[in-house]
Amino acid sequence: MDASTVSRVLKNAADVRVRQETRARILEAAERLNYRANPLARALKTARSRTLLIVVPQIENPVFSAAILGAEEEARARGYVLLVAYGREGSAAGVLERVSQSSLVEGVVIASFDEDETLRQSIAAIGQPHVVINRRLTGGGSCVALDTRAASAIGVAHLAALGHRRIGHLAGRLGRFNGDARRRGWEDAMRAAGLAPDPDLVAEAGYDPARVPAAVDALLARGVTAIHAATLLTGAAAIARLHGHGLDVPGDVSVVTMHDDLLARVVYPAITTVELPSAEMGARAVRLLLRRLEPGADDGPAEASETLMLPPGKLVLRESTSPPR
Amino acid sequence: MDASTVSRVLKNAADVRVRQETRARILEAAERLNYRANPLARALKTARSRTLLIVVPQIENPVFSAAILGAEEEARARGYVLLVAYGREGSAAGVLERVSQSSLVEGVVIASFDEDETLRQSIAAIGQPHVVINRRLTGGGSCVALDTRAASAIGVAHLAALGHRRIGHLAGRLGRFNGDARRRGWEDAMRAAGLAPDPDLVAEAGYDPARVPAAVDALLARGVTAIHAATLLTGAAAIARLHGHGLDVPGDVSVVTMHDDLLARVVYPAITTVELPSAEMGARAVRLLLRRLEPGADDGPAEASETLMLPPGKLVLRESTSPPR
DNA sequence: TCTGTTTGCACAAACGTTTGCTCAGCGGCG
DNA sequence: CGCCGCTGAGCAAACGTTTGTGCAAACAGA
Incomplete structure (x- = not known):
């Protein structure tokens, strides 16, 4: 034999x-x-490891863990193994270098908080097929992002429909893709409701709960009756701050945010959010990557290296919003 | 050359x-x-892949993501790559089979919600060096667990010291290692404070926030002035339920739990918890594994295959506890 | 019966390392 | 002067696959 x-x-x-x-x-x-x-021998001979890598800046962030889940399922279904690596402090450079030299990987899905230019360089340095997720990388290869602008608009439109007129935006990191997109979504919905998107109604807290109290206080000083938070975490922190002031949510101030995570259900009141397909983002990224690795016609025509924007899901109505008094 | x-x-x-x-x-x-x-060629020749695998039932659970972080750092420091795989529904069998056949792995760190016997069989089936984390596996190989019994006791002792006498235990999954350990810790501290660990003061909610409201109501019916929750998530859900009843926390009811995660800081009031070294658990598991893979004397004598219990850290005082009225 | 085609399988090289062995050169020692 | 032993480096086999090719045996057509 x-x-x-x-x-x-x-x-x-x-x-x-x-x-x-x-x-x-x-x-x-x-x-x-x-x-x-023996997969090693096979990989050596065929020069194909059927291994993909996903790099995330944090593993504990629900958005990324959901993306990993989605990516892993998709990869497995296609017969690939998915390695997970994380780059602390959000920088992808070190991880990419390290893993691509210690293990043989055919393609990389990358999430990173790096600046566009920095990230582009890190990616170029490893010279491997890649897909960037959770942002657009101008001039870079293909990306899969969540349409947080549309998600913001949905949440804000909900508040406007309830009758709120002074709707504050608790912004993420302005100047970055997602932070800006969410603020624009807020603007879109404000305008659509015939309200002025007054810059005074915007307070930046980034992604850091510790910065939330001051930002919320600033919004309160502007007389807002509703707050649209850029992230679930800062939304929850905002509610805590409001409680701290003895205010009732949603009685005195309504709060809406996005990402339908468990956290939204264990705080009081349960938070009204807009669903965002984080897991699908991971899955789509893997599909894109595989399409380049295995140019079969099974996936339809390979698209140009452009950004794929995943539309938000529906508004999940919970108890953090109500008409203004 | x-x-x-x-x-x-x-x-x-x-x-x-x-x-x-x-x-x-x-x-x-x-x-x-x-x-x-070429790492593949090297691995093929030497029959050593310098790759470890960690299997977790959920990646989004902060305990496991912390453990992964710790394990990854330790593995990397020792020149190993760590693969992450997760078994949905908590069962480890499928994942172990799948990954150990698709990639060459030298040892496995396993977290699982499986029954002892089931898990033991899954492990035996792959016949690889392994360390089980987050539980004790009676009769099995080495384990690294968190001393949640001691952590419970610290939290409950804190409540007792504040003057609470009717301290309820919002239990995890009774009949399982961690659920039982936490309830025993509650009992320990109750006895130590001269209080009777009345079974009526225990209500089981497992790890499911949806089961919390009923359990909290049961505890309330027993006249508790303080609740010790087995997990951070159910603790947060308990606070939400108390708020829902119009009760003040900690004014009317104090709440304490364990695991010092971000969640404890974004709810209102911020939750008093007991630190637990989840990341170290992952790191220690990797060290144990490596000690078996590379029997160098650099690590001191290799211990028998016993359970390593990591003691809890300190109580982190926040705003969810106060003396009873 | 002979040639030509198909069928079924084995041979061997190659993938990029690691590692035991060989061996030429050389200086020292007896 | 001859032998020994050391140094420094190349040779070659092996790890377990994949894949192009070779080659008998079986079969068909003439």
Whole structure:
């Protein structure tokens, strides 16, 4: 029983040319010995490791863990293994360098808080197929992002529909893709409701709960009756701050945010949010990557290296919003 | 320049036997060509992949993401790559089978919600060095667990010291290692404070926030003035329920729990918790594993395959606890 | 019966390392 | 002067696959 024949039989190659009896004998023996082809040897010979890497700046962030989940499922379904690596402080450079040298990876899904230019350089340095997620990378390759601008607009429109007129935006990191997109979404909805998107109604807290109290106080000083928070975490922190002032949510101030995570359900009041397909973002990124690695026609035409914007899901109505008094 | 010599020089082998000049020439060329030994070929030849696997039931759970972080750092520091895989529904069997056949892994760190017997069988089936974390596996190999019993006791003792006498325990999953440990910790502290650990003061909510309201109501019906929650998530949900009843926390009811996560800081009031070294749990598991894979004397004597219990950190005083009225 | 075609399988090289061995050159020692 | 032993480096086999090719045996057509 020669190795080559075994190899052909076990992978059911197109150039079969093997007798039924031989095939059966091989299959039986493989079964009996619990034989598994050594993936290392195969990868060495074929120069294909069927391994993908996802790099995230934080693993504990629900957006990224959801993206990892989605990516892992998609990769597995396609017969790939997904490695997870994380770059502390948001920088991707070190991780990319390290992993791409210690393990053989065919493509990388990258999430990073780096500046555009920095990130572009890190990516160029490893010279591997890649897809960036959770942002647009101008001039870069393909990206998969969440349409947080639309998500913001949905939340703000909800507040406006309830009758709120002074709706504050508790902004994320302004100057960055997602921070700006969310503020623009707020502006869009304000305008659509015939309200002026007064810059005074915007207070930046970034993604840091510790910066929330001051930002909320600033908004309160502007007389807002509702707050649209850029992230679930800062939204929750905003509610805590409001409680701290003895204010009732939603009685005195309504709060809406996005990302339908468990956190939205364990605080009081449960937070009204807009669903965002984080897991799908991971899955789509893997699909894009695989389309480049395996140019089969099974996926339809390969799109140009552009940004794929995933539309938000629906508004999940909970108890943090109500008409103004 | 022969490959064998290059190999010896680059890994700085003990059997150096190479002229300084040759060594320099090789090093220079490697640098110039940005040469990296192919990890696949090396792994194939040496039968050592320097890859570890960690299997967790959920990646979004802060305990596990912290453990992954700790494990990854430790693995990397030792020159290993850490693969992350997760088994939905808590079962480890499928993941172990799948990954151990698709990639070459030298050892596995396992977290799972499986029953002891089921888990033992899954592990036996893959026949690889392993360390179980976040629980004790009776009769199994080595484990690294958090001493949640002691952590519970610290939290409950804090409540007792404040003057609470009717302290309810919002239990995790009773009958399982961590659920039972936490309830025992509550009992320990109750007894130590001269209070009767009345079973009526225990209400089980598992790890599911949806079950919390009913459990909290049951505790309230028993006249508790303080609640010790088995998990941060159910603790937060308990606070939400208390608010829902129009009760003040900590004015009417104090709440304490464990795991010092971000969540504890974004709810109102910020939750008093007991620190638990989740990240260290991951790191220690990797160390244990490596000790078996590389029996060097650098780590002290290899311990018997017993459970390593990591003691809790300190009580983090926030605003969810106060003396009873 | 002979030639030509197909069928079924084995041979062997290659992937990029690691590692035991060989061996030429050379200096020292008897 | 001859032998020994050391140094420094190359040779070659091996790890477990994949894949192009070679080559018998079986078969068909003439």
